[in-house]
Each structure stands twice: as structure tokens, then as C-alpha cells.
Amino acid sequence: MSPEPFLGTTSRTPVRHHILSVLVENKAGVLARIAGLFARRGFNIYSLAVAPAESHARFSRVTIVVDAESAPLEQIVGQLDKLVNVVAITDLAPADAVERELLLATIQTNTANRTSLLDTLANAGAAIVDVDPGAVTVMLAGTPASCDQLERALESFSDVELHRTGRVALPRLGEAAPQ
Amino acid sequence: MQLTGAEALIKSLEQQGVDSVFGLPGGAILPVYDPLLDSSIRHILVRHEQGAGHMAEGYAMATGRAGVAMVTSGPGATNIVTPIGNAHMDSTPLVVITGQVATGSIGTDAFQECDITGITMGITKHNFLVQSAQEIPRAVAAAFHLATTGRPGPVLIDVPKDVTQSMMDWWYPSTIEEYDLPGYRPEIALDEDAVDRAVQLIAESERPVLYVGGGTLKSNATNELLAFAERTGMPVVTTLMARGAFPDSHEQHLGMPGMHGVYTAVTALQRADLLISLGARFDDRVTGKISAFAAGAKVIHVDIDRAEFNKVRHADVALQSNVGAALRALDAQGATPASMDAWWREIRSWQETYPLVYDEPTLEGPLRPQHVIASIAEKAEPGTIVTSGVGQHQMWAAQFWDFEEPRTWINSGGAGTMGFGVPAAIGAKVGRPDRTVWCIDGDGCFQMTAQELVTARAEGIPIKVAILNNAYLGMVRQWQEMFYEERYSEVYLSADLPDYVKWAEAMGCVGLRATNLKEMDDVIDEANKINDVPVVIDFRTDSSEKVFPMVASGASNDDIIVHPSQQGRAR
Known part of the structure; x- marks a missing residue:
């Protein structure tokens, strides 16, 4: 890591x-x-x-x-x-600390928004985990800040259902033991 | 050995050495009342579950052992919520057993169902919902361990009816490991570095004060306190929860600090350069306006509960420990302040200028409430236990009764629960039958829980109750007089309704009344001669009497209002 x-x-x-x-x-x-x-x-x-x-x-x-x-x-x-x-x-x-969080979002897709959505997902490093003709569900496992960034980027799309898990964390390796 | 859960519960209480349980049966707890018939445990049948809780508190505060109360589910359980909250605020060890509807009915709004573990989550040290009869011994043993170790407090055990009715193989935990409390570690190793820093602060101080709180009594550290105070020569103040932790007759004792504290105790804290807080928690009733409290003082804060450090006041040295161990460690290091000559001269001059006083009583009455208390105290045998309700009478009792021994003053401090006095006195008398127990009560408080005098008479518990009857909710009246331009709103009660003498007699007690000095002396003597039944005295006191000194709510302790006869004296 x-x-x-x-x-x-x-x-x-x-x-x-x-x-x-x-x-x-x-x-x-x-x-x-x-x-x-x-x-x-x-x-x-x-x-x-x-x-x-x-x-x-x-x-x-x-x-x-x-x-x-x-x-x-x-x-x-x-x-x-x-x-x-x-x-x-x-x-x-x-x-x-090393902090990680999982974000899941379902976005309604159409011909007009598909390209910009794929760009947004690629920039964020998010993966597509479910699709149907009118929608995709995407996932990002990353730092809380990267989840924040993706969430903000998805604000420009309409019809987004978004869930975040809240973060989990472990001490950073090689650091002094936390008190 | 196969036992029912109910039998296991009673046997577990016996195993813990419980001699008395305060309670009232009902549907869900019914199975447990059957084996109680065959037990050596004394059960005191109360008239209201709140009474059971306060009796258990009085028992615990008088003996130092956990008080035990047992009630049924639903309203039985909710009626004991106030005593649980009270015990939580004052760190009193209680074990409260509540019946619960059968496990299969939980969550269905069954008859007399309530989520008592949910309700009391924030006002217990811990609570249990016992899921099987086999778990009962562990729950009871763990409850007593939790209630009485570390910072003491109330623990509730909720026992569903099917659990007490089902069978279990008898066992009892023999080691703490078997209590299954992996997150509970009350033993604290003393931080030697903090002790060294405390010794240093003490050596640098010229105006130290020992600020003694209820934790000193809880940890049975009064001998250590006396030794430390006498070796160092420091002045001592005892909070409302610590009255009796240091003898009032001792020349180093300045009295009670706080909103109605002795001028010298309040002012010594204000002017100190070092506070050594021993099991006290910088309650707002002690500090007044916190930003103006003891502004020039460093603080050594000794407490068993680390969450008390820096909660209200910054601790220069935080010493997590019980009070006795901390004082022994400080003594072992020979912690001694610099010369306190100038400090004591200042203190003695305050004592001379602003002693605790009250107006001369008049022969014909009405009686001075402070004088009534002082007169009862004068005629009381040494070691008499005093309980009180909450309000003016409580403050006067704390001011004008001289306490010489620990566990002789029992009152409701943090929660301020009116009606505490009578049931607490009954519990104290059950715990210490060798002692005389007086309840100094107000007329408002008395009316809240007086029905327990029926319990006292029926169970042969001869307490003495002094009602300081000023016909008002006196403390609220005092605030309305001083801070609301004498606009008296809903504070008048009447001196004659109810008729306290008839009421006492109807409850099987001796009822007496005093309206002037002669009668006052006579009824106190008469009450002191009665040792077989409870006595209630209706003392007709002056409604206009106010508690002084006083620091107004939210004001700085520097702005203490002294008795009118002392106002204008040079400070």
C-alpha cells in the first residue's frame, strides 16, 4: 500500500x-x-x-x-x-491514517450525456459495475476526498442516486503508534 | 443443581451479600417474588417505586454498599427512572432489577412493556437485558462489580418473565474474568510523573485549598484526607456532596463552597493560587461563572474518571486515581506548600467578618428555619444521619448542621430531586439501624414522597422528619423575590393544607407541631424520646427567610451576596 x-x-x-x-x-x-x-x-x-x-x-x-x-x-x-x-x-x-471509503452511484444515461459521463468516471478512476440501456451503476473505492470529487463531478448530471459508506481507517505504516 | 431463573436471581443476590431489597411486585417480576419468601433477604415493600429507588440510594450512601431495588415492568420501571437518574448524577452505587415482558413479546407493545434499557441508557453506568436464565448469575455479579468499582453508579438488570420462569444449572462466577466485561478496567496505575508534577505545584503554592468532593467519601479516603490536611496545614472546603468528609469542627475547615457556600470557603477558592480537587467535578453550583472562577489558581485534579479532566476547568495536573491512593502518594513524596502564614491571616479575617449567621429567633415565632436545624443538631446524638430534600431547607441543613463523620449527610446534589429526603432517610435507617436518622425536609418536598412513611411505619423503620413548613416552594420564592421583582408565580402552598399532623397520624406516625420557641424545644425533645415509630414535626417557619450567602445564577463568585446584616462590611 x-x-x-x-x-x-x-x-x-x-x-x-x-x-x-x-x-x-x-x-x-x-x-x-x-x-x-x-x-x-x-x-x-x-x-x-x-x-x-x-x-x-x-x-x-x-x-x-x-x-x-x-x-x-x-x-x-x-x-x-x-x-x-x-x-x-x-x-x-x-x-x-490511511482512510478509504466506497461510493456507489446510479446515473441515468442518454446519448447526450454518455461521453461526458465516461470521461468523468475515467478521470475519477471509478468502475462501472452494473448497466442497463438507460442507466449505469458505478463504484469508486478511494480516499474520502476522491469520493468527494466524484460526487461533485456527478452533480452536473441529473437523476443521480448516490450512496457512500462512510470511511474506514487504519494507522499509516511506519508512523509512531497513535496515542 | 437446577433452579428457576427467579431462584437463581435471589440466590445471586444472597451470594452478593445483599441483606435488604426495596421494591414493589407486579406482573412481570412476579416469579422473582416467590423465592424471595424463602430468602434471608429483607424486602421493604414501598408504596411507590420512586420510593424504592431513593431508599436504595439512602442505604448506599449511609453504608457504602450498593443499594438494591426491584420493581416490575412498564410503569414500575419508569417510576424508578428518577432515582436512577439521581444516582447517576451523584455516583451512587445502585443495582436496580426490573421485570420485563416475556422475550417473545418484546417489541409488540405488550401489556406493561417498556424499553427500560433504552430509557435508562444515558442515566446508568451500564444496563443489561438478560436473555437466558443461565446468564442471570453473571449479570448480577457484573452489575454489583460495575456499580461499586471505579466511579460508582447505578446499574439496571432487566429480566424478562420467561427468563425467570425457565430452568438453569446453578453456577456463580468466581473470578472477574467470568463477568465477561472486556471493556471495563477500573484499576488505574498511578501516573508517577503526574504525582511529581503535583508535588512541584504544591511546593510552589502559597495559597492552596483542598477542594473536597463526593469522590472522597466514595473512595473512603477521609482518613487520608485528614492526615494530608493536618500534615500540610492546608485549608479545606467540602462540597455539598462531601459534607462530613472532613470534620466541621476542625480549625482548617472553611465549610461548604458554592452558590450558598460559606463566604470564606467561596472566597478562598476564588483567591487561591492552587486548587487540589479531590473527587470533585467543578459543578456549576460550585464554580459560578466558570470564566471568573479561581482565575489565579493552578489545578491539581484527582479523579477516578478521566472524562472529568478538562471537562469544565483546565487541569494543570490530572491525576487519575481514587482519592486515597493519590493522597498517600502525595504524602509519600512529602508534598508541602510554601509558607501559608499570610494566606491563613487573610482567611481568618474573612471568617471573622463573614461568619454564617441568621436573624435572632423571636419567642413567639414564626420560627427561624436555620435555628430549628441548629436546635435539632444540638440535641442530636453524635453520629446522627441527616437526609434532606432539595431547596432552601437543604442548603440550611448543609450550612447549620455540623457534620463530624463521613456518611452522615445524605442529599440529592447533581440532580436536585425534590422528595428525596423521606425515602432516603428510610433507606439510611435500614442500612444503619444503630443510628438516629433525621430528615430535614421542606413542605413542598414532603408532599412529593410522604406516602413512604406508611412503608416506614409498616416495616418498623423509626425515622424522624422535620418539615420546615414555610408554606411555599421556598427556593423558587426566593429567586422570584430577588430576581423577578417579587412577582410570585405558582409558589404558594399553604401552611395548613395539608394538615401535616393529621397526615402523619393517618400514616401511623407520631405527628407534632411547633409554632414558637417553647414548642420547638418541647417537640424536639419529644421526638428524641420516640424510637419505635416514625415521627413527623410540622415546624411553622418564616416564609420570608432566604438562604445567604448567595451567588446569583451565572454570576461570578466574586459577586457573592452576604447576609443583609453583613452587607456593607469592608472586604
Whole structure:
């Protein structure tokens, strides 16, 4: 994996965001506990991705992009750590993390827009994953910033249905261990 | 051994050493009440589930052990939400067991169904919805472990009816690993570097104050506090939650800080160059306007909960620890401040100019509420436990009762729950039957939970209740007088409706009344002679009395309003 330069902020990400990679017990209601904590303490969540961690059914990993403007990161981590089902929290500063996100979009096509759409997709490095005579579904797996760019580029097309997963992240190799 | 889930639940409570449970049965919890008949555990049947919760809190605060309450599903569970929230704010160890509809009915809006784990998610330290009878021992053991270790708090166990009715093979977890709490690590290794930096800050300070909070009581660190304070000679303030953590009679004790704190305690914090916060959390009722609070002070913040650091006030040194271990470490390093002679001279001059005072009582009445409290205190035996509701009477009790021992003052601090006093007194008396328990209450508070005196009489729990009856919601009246141009909106209650003496008698208690000084002395003596049934005294007090000193909401502690008789004195 080649290191990515930190691409800075975009319109979709907060000015000072942090990525919390949170290992939690895979139990009913854990996500509600996390969401409830953020809501009642007034911490903003920008994105959230949840999936079972590694091969263990016992734990899940929650990747939360938080707005470090809405509350001091120390408070967010300290309060999160008090949730009994939270096992470990890794705080990844954006510069120290490899972040990836998946974008899926279905765009209605016609003879007038097909060429410019293919150019847009090629520029973004997006792949076509489904087609029918009047539409294509495309996919981009990349940095959140590259997903932002494709999303903006697709704004010039009408009839776009777009989904993003929210990012997942791991520490950048060769960096000091995150605190 | 095969047991029903219900039997396993009771046996698990016995395994935890529980001697008393406060509760009220109903449909979903019914199976659990059957094996209770054969148990050594004492059950106190309350008249309202809120009473069960506050009794469990009073029990916990008086004994230091977890208080246990058990109620049914739906309204039984929602009625105990207020005590759970109260215990969460004041870090009181509680284990609350709620019945739940059968697992197959959950989510169908079944009769008396409610999502109590969802409702209490934000006001418990943790909660469990038990899915199988086999899991009951683990849930109970884990609940007590969570409630009583680290920063204590309420833990709720929701048990569906089919779970308590089904069979399980009896077992009980014998190690913490078996509690299955991989994310819970309450033991904290002391940060030696932080201790060194704290020692350094103490050595540099000339105007230090020990700012003692409820965490000092929770961690049973009052001996360490006394030793540290006496070795260093530092002044001490005790917050509303920490009254009794340091003897009021001690010459280094300046009293309670905060919105209605002693002038000297408030001002010493303001003028300090170092605050050593011991299990306190810089509550807004202590700090006043936060940007103006102790502006020249560095802060050593000792707390078991790291989320308290820098939450409200920047900590120059954050020491995550229980209070006792931190004080022992500081003592071991010989942490000693620079000369405090000038600091103590300043403190003594404030004490001389602005002692806590109230107007002279008149022979014929109405009674001065502060004088009533001081008179009860004077006639009370040492070690008497005092509970209160919330409002003026609470502040006066905190001001004018001298506390010499830990766990003798029990009140609702963070949540400010009116009606806390009577049930908390009952719980305290159950936990400490050897002690006299007085509830200093207001007329407004008394009306919220007085029905529990029926419980007290029926269960043989002889508490004493002093109603400071000023016919008003007094604290709100005080604010309306001072800050709303005496426009009194919905604060008048009447001194005679209800008739508190008749009401007490109807509940099987002794009811007494005092309107003048002679009667006041007589009824206190009479109440002190009664040790078999609860006593309720209706003290007719002056409605216009206000709590002083006072820092207006949102104002700086520098703008403290002293008693009218002291206003205009040179500061």
C-alpha cells in the first residue's frame, strides 16, 4: 500500500476531524449506546462505519469520524471509554491514517450525456459495475476526498442516486503508534 | 443443581451479600417474588417505586454498599427512572432489577412493556437485558462489580418473565474474568510523573485549598484526607456532596463552597493560587461563572474518571486515581506548600467578618428555619444521619448542621430531586439501624414522597422528619423575590393544607407541631424520646427567610451576596 498524501479538508469533512477506530463488544444495542452518548453530549458524528472485527464474532469495529470542533477530542474519547461495551479506542489523526471509503452511484444515461459521463468516471478512476440501456451503476473505492470529487463531478448530471459508506481507517505504516 | 431463573436471581443476590431489597411486585417480576419468601433477604415493600429507588440510594450512601431495588415492568420501571437518574448524577452505587415482558413479546407493545434499557441508557453506568436464565448469575455479579468499582453508579438488570420462569444449572462466577466485561478496567496505575508534577505545584503554592468532593467519601479516603490536611496545614472546603468528609469542627475547615457556600470557603477558592480537587467535578453550583472562577489558581485534579479532566476547568495536573491512593502518594513524596502564614491571616479575617449567621429567633415565632436545624443538631446524638430534600431547607441543613463523620449527610446534589429526603432517610435507617436518622425536609418536598412513611411505619423503620413548613416552594420564592421583582408565580402552598399532623397520624406516625420557641424545644425533645415509630414535626417557619450567602445564577463568585446584616462590611 503506497502512502497517500493527506489531501486536506473538503466541503464534506469537518475542519478539524478525527477518526476514532473503536473496538466494541458485538452485542445488541451497542451502536445505540454510542449514538446516544454522542447525541446527549453534543458531539458531532460525520460518518460511521460498523462491521465485525477480524474473524471474531465477539467484537465489532466502529470507525467514527468526529468533529473535534464540537467538543475536545479528550472529552469524546474519555466519555466513549466509559461505555462498558467499548473495549479499545484508537485515535487516528487524519495525517497518520490511511482512510478509504466506497461510493456507489446510479446515473441515468442518454446519448447526450454518455461521453461526458465516461470521461468523468475515467478521470475519477471509478468502475462501472452494473448497466442497463438507460442507466449505469458505478463504484469508486478511494480516499474520502476522491469520493468527494466524484460526487461533485456527478452533480452536473441529473437523476443521480448516490450512496457512500462512510470511511474506514487504519494507522499509516511506519508512523509512531497513535496515542 | 437446577433452579428457576427467579431462584437463581435471589440466590445471586444472597451470594452478593445483599441483606435488604426495596421494591414493589407486579406482573412481570412476579416469579422473582416467590423465592424471595424463602430468602434471608429483607424486602421493604414501598408504596411507590420512586420510593424504592431513593431508599436504595439512602442505604448506599449511609453504608457504602450498593443499594438494591426491584420493581416490575412498564410503569414500575419508569417510576424508578428518577432515582436512577439521581444516582447517576451523584455516583451512587445502585443495582436496580426490573421485570420485563416475556422475550417473545418484546417489541409488540405488550401489556406493561417498556424499553427500560433504552430509557435508562444515558442515566446508568451500564444496563443489561438478560436473555437466558443461565446468564442471570453473571449479570448480577457484573452489575454489583460495575456499580461499586471505579466511579460508582447505578446499574439496571432487566429480566424478562420467561427468563425467570425457565430452568438453569446453578453456577456463580468466581473470578472477574467470568463477568465477561472486556471493556471495563477500573484499576488505574498511578501516573508517577503526574504525582511529581503535583508535588512541584504544591511546593510552589502559597495559597492552596483542598477542594473536597463526593469522590472522597466514595473512595473512603477521609482518613487520608485528614492526615494530608493536618500534615500540610492546608485549608479545606467540602462540597455539598462531601459534607462530613472532613470534620466541621476542625480549625482548617472553611465549610461548604458554592452558590450558598460559606463566604470564606467561596472566597478562598476564588483567591487561591492552587486548587487540589479531590473527587470533585467543578459543578456549576460550585464554580459560578466558570470564566471568573479561581482565575489565579493552578489545578491539581484527582479523579477516578478521566472524562472529568478538562471537562469544565483546565487541569494543570490530572491525576487519575481514587482519592486515597493519590493522597498517600502525595504524602509519600512529602508534598508541602510554601509558607501559608499570610494566606491563613487573610482567611481568618474573612471568617471573622463573614461568619454564617441568621436573624435572632423571636419567642413567639414564626420560627427561624436555620435555628430549628441548629436546635435539632444540638440535641442530636453524635453520629446522627441527616437526609434532606432539595431547596432552601437543604442548603440550611448543609450550612447549620455540623457534620463530624463521613456518611452522615445524605442529599440529592447533581440532580436536585425534590422528595428525596423521606425515602432516603428510610433507606439510611435500614442500612444503619444503630443510628438516629433525621430528615430535614421542606413542605413542598414532603408532599412529593410522604406516602413512604406508611412503608416506614409498616416495616418498623423509626425515622424522624422535620418539615420546615414555610408554606411555599421556598427556593423558587426566593429567586422570584430577588430576581423577578417579587412577582410570585405558582409558589404558594399553604401552611395548613395539608394538615401535616393529621397526615402523619393517618400514616401511623407520631405527628407534632411547633409554632414558637417553647414548642420547638418541647417537640424536639419529644421526638428524641420516640424510637419505635416514625415521627413527623410540622415546624411553622418564616416564609420570608432566604438562604445567604448567595451567588446569583451565572454570576461570578466574586459577586457573592452576604447576609443583609453583613452587607456593607469592608472586604
